[in-house]
Amino acid sequence: MATGADQVVGVGIVGLSGIIFTYYTLWLVILPFVDSDHVVQNFFPDRIYAVTIPVAAGVLLLVVLCAFIAVAKLKSKSKEKTN
Structure with a gap:
């Protein structure tokens, strides 16, 4: 069985992966449909x-x-x- 510390690390890794996946998906799928002068464009390279x-x-x-x-x-x- 995993200890409490292992579970916290696991939840952290899954959470970070989810955030990175969401950011990357927004960057590639949604951002091309947003106007180039919109303020959201400043958050993405x-x-x-x-x-x-x-x-x-x-x-x-x-x-x-x-x-x-x-x-x-x-x-x-x-x-x-x-x-």
């Missing part, structure tokens, strides 16, 4: 960032994952040589 930020995050994730796999393989090969 340019739409080009809606594509570049997730792509950059995905590429960074792949680089970190590949580096982790490479380091793990190199360590396992060095262990085989010493045994």
Whole structure:
């Protein structure tokens, strides 16, 4: 069973994810239909960032994952040589 602290962290993560999802959805789906001089436009960056930020995050994730796999393989090969 999860402790109280684990539950609070879980609720926080789910809440933050929901806020990010809502913000991103508003940014991509609703904002194109709002006038460009409306005050709501000030709360969102340019739409080009809606594509570049997730792509950059995905590429960074792949680089970190590949580096982790490479380091793990190199360590396992060095262990085989010493045994």
